[in-house]
Amino acid sequence: MSVQPMNPFFKEIKKPVELTMTGNYAVAGAVSQTDPDVICAFPITPQTQSVEGLSDVVNHGKLKAAFVNVESELAACAFSTAACAAGARTFIATASQGLLLMAECLPMAPGWRVPLTMMISARAFNSPNLSIWNSWEFTLLSGMGWNTIVSENVQETYDAAIIASKISEDSLFPTQFVHDGFIISHSAQKFFAIPDEDVLKYTPRKPRHHINTDKTGTWGGIVTPDYFGEGRLALELEKNKVLPIMDNAFKEFKKMTGRSYHSIETYNLDCSSKTVFLTMGSMCGNILTWMEHNKDVGLIKLRTWRPFPTEQLRKIIEENNIEKIIILEKDDDLSGILPPVGQSVASALFGINVVLRSLIVGLGGRDVTKDEIEYAAKKMKPITDNRGKLYDYLGVRETKDKMWEVRF
Amino acid sequence: MAENKEKIPKYLVRFHGRGGQGAVTAAQLCSMAFDGPATCMPTFGAERMGSPVASFARMSKDYNQVRTNEQVYSPQYSCILDDTLLEDVDCTAGMVPGGYLIVNTCKPYEEIREIIEKNNPPEINVALIDATTIALEYLGRNITNTLILGALVKVAPQIFTLDELITAIADQFNPKIAQKNMDAIKTVPDATKIYPCDDKVKISFEKDYKKEWSHIGLGKLGAAELDKAGVWFTDVIDGGSARVNTGSWGVSYATFHPEYCIQCGNCVFICPDLCIEREFRDNKWQIVGVDEFHCKGCENCVYVCPGKKDKETGEKHKALTMVMKC
The missing domain is CATH 3.30.70.20 (Alpha-Beta Plaits)
Known part of the structure; x- marks a missing residue:
């Protein structure tokens, strides 16, 4: 091949180096640095290149891992969960319909407490039409018990691949890290790669429970009503400890690289209008560039989607006296109460006197530009209470010659 | 401080090519060669060999200017890797007045001007380069992406220099192909012919020229008209290949x-x-x-x-x- 995208990761990275790569290849590089034992994924647009890149590194010989080809996403997820239960550090990746096919297997990894790491290149579900472009499918399957972190750009998704591995290992819950399909996965950006030695020091292998012939046991066997509820509560109690573990992982990452991440990041919250955008992923970048010229609106950026950082969000809203929240999201819930992100935010903020509206933008990969952001900010100005409809679609055509007017 | 920040220029480049000609790699080389924050992205989608594709690069020394993940709608420079695209696609769409249209062609300037005038472009400069001939001579294949970047260096030396571009090429390709490209690219600046527009038109690197909702484009069916959304009635929605030339x-x-x-x-x-x-x-x-x-x-x-x-x-x-x- 004339272009060798994975070239920089074929040899040891000895000091921090600036690279230009697409999101998927950057993730492949980061995962290869965390030294996984098993890589098992089924290709689906727009995730494919991440596994492709990893197969390159394995083939080159730098990474000593089992690269397993399976027949479907369901098999990939089952295989990976089992490999991880056997004690291997395992990486898996998928998107959209692949995630749906995995759905049957997804709750098992948190149930068995195996530290699986999964990348998701967010892509729309096929309804009503097939779309290979970006929407947030992962928000609709977020009740499974997986930790989920969302990245804004290539640097963040590269870092997330490394942080996710640590979070999984420390919390013994599987972790997904998400970037927007095509928008980040296929966009080449500059980022700093971390030296191999530092990555390995940051993500050490820890002794944990695994399938073992010396200490036999049954994994996932049937239990009567005597035990099932107790099992779920045991999971819940452990899951409650994950947010501090994540914060600790972010803190240690800052010590290593100087790049500071938090579960919730805020920008310009002391703005005059006391109005903030709340969103995740690549859209944060669009809003921040727009905010260069529009200083009277702030931004709350969610990095941790699950476990949802409820207390932190409540504290931020109350301490900064935020009056209005505009939620931008790339998913919908047909005729539901609110779309998924709106639902989580509204229930997290229950009882706090804040006005919020959710806007559905950029479905199926449509670009979210300053037009949408400006329109949303303008539309929010006259709104003073939480009565009426709380969400609407933005940036779609109603007819051939008219844009859909947002109706709250 | 805030006023100074406004003056940091933002360079926006768009590449038009056909699948397989390397338009995406061109945009990537652009962001690699630029000394500072830069991003590039293709028009996302499944591409087939020969289908019209576009890719974008956004570069600025001010990180917040390029933090956005929007596509580029008002490029200052539009590079066309294949002159047959001028007839198929509006390559000057949204261009900044005083910007440059760089075309790989063997046709004379008058003929190219006539084609682009059909789309009523703003006042823009045109640069012509017969990159295909150079590519066939040096590379043996009609892949002109690196050569069009050489022409970009000629018309916009402030973005990156030829040396920076050559370093990026050496990083991106395997050594054999990189060497061929480097040899070819050195001949490009002399072979590029520039046809300037009215010199009163000054190019702006700060102002935003995007027209409102231009990324959506009215004229196609809206939500209220798609009563069976998801079902393709091919007489109303573009579908199938019957009309794809x-x-x-x-x-x-x-x-x-x-x-x-x-x-x-x-x-x-x-x-x-x-x-x-x-x-x-x-x-x-x-x-x-x-x-x-x-x-x-x-x-x-x-x-x-x-x-x-x-x-x-x-x-x-x-x-x-x-x-x-x-």
Whole structure:
């Protein structure tokens, strides 16, 4: 091949180096640095290149891992969960319909407490039409018990691949890290790669429970009503400890690289209008560039989607006296109460006197530009209470010659 | 402080090419060569060899200017890797007044100007470079992405220098191909011809020229008109390949010579675009020609055609041969 995208990761990275790569290849590089034992994924647009890149590194010989080809996403997820239960550090990746096919297997990894790491290149579900472009499918399957972190750009998704591995290992819950399909996965950006030695020091292998012939046991066997509820509560109690573990992982990452991440990041919250955008992923970048010229609106950026950082969000809203929240999201819930992100935010903020509206933008990969952001900010100005409809679609055509007017 | 920040220029470049010509790699080289924060992205989607594609690069020393993940709607520089695209796509759409249109072509300036005037572009400069000839000479293949970047260096030396570009090429390609590209690129600045517009028009690197909702584009069906959304009624929604002129993608197309055809049907099965035309004659289907509107010149049919011996000369001729356009 004339272009060798994975070239920089074929040899040891000895000091921090600036690279230009697409999101998927950057993730492949980061995962290869965390030294996984098993890589098992089924290709689906727009995730494919991440596994492709990893197969390159394995083939080159730098990474000593089992690269397993399976027949479907369901098999990939089952295989990976089992490999991880056997004690291997395992990486898996998928998107959209692949995630749906995995759905049957997804709750098992948190149930068995195996530290699986999964990348998701967010892509729309096929309804009503097939779309290979970006929407947030992962928000609709977020009740499974997986930790989920969302990245804004290539640097963040590269870092997330490394942080996710640590979070999984420390919390013994599987972790997904998400970037927007095509928008980040296929966009080449500059980022700093971390030296191999530092990555390995940051993500050490820890002794944990695994399938073992010396200490036999049954994994996932049937239990009567005597035990099932107790099992779920045991999971819940452990899951409650994950947010501090994540914060600790972010803190240690800052010590290593100087790049500071938090579960919730805020920008310009002391703005005059006391109005903030709340969103995740690549859209944060669009809003921040727009905010260069529009200083009277702030931004709350969610990095941790699950476990949802409820207390932190409540504290931020109350301490900064935020009056209005505009939620931008790339998913919908047909005729539901609110779309998924709106639902989580509204229930997290229950009882706090804040006005919020959710806007559905950029479905199926449509670009979210300053037009949408400006329109949303303008539309929010006259709104003073939480009565009426709380969400609407933005940036779609109603007819051939008219844009859909947002109706709250 | 805030006023100073406004003055940091933001460079926006768009590349138009055909799948396989390297438009995406060109944008990536751009962001690699630039000394500072830069991002690049393709028009996202499944691409086939020869289909029109575009890619963008956004560069600025001020990180917050390039933090956005929007596509580029108002480029200062629009680079066209293949001049047949000028007829198919509006390559000047949204361009900044005083910007540059860089075209790989062997046609004279007047002819190019005539084509682009059809889209009513703003006042822009045009730079022409016959990159295909250079590419065939140095690389042996019609891949002109690095060469068009050489022309970009000539018209916009403030973005990155030729040396920076050459370093990026050395990083991106394997050594053998990189060396060929480096040799070729050195000849480009001298071969680039610039046709400036009215010099009163000053190019702006700060102002935003995007028209409101231009990324959505009214004119196509809206939500209220799609009563069975998801079901393709192909008379109202673009679907299928009947109207896609894949014939304009290639540099050559197949022609049919009935006198050498033995009606074996190999070409019918191998053609990916169902371009071999057949008619029902004498109680069987017979091959009668090639659909030039859809033939994108893959040559598969020529490869499988067994041909037939000429009765007079005894030479073997194929029933399908490739003909170069123009």
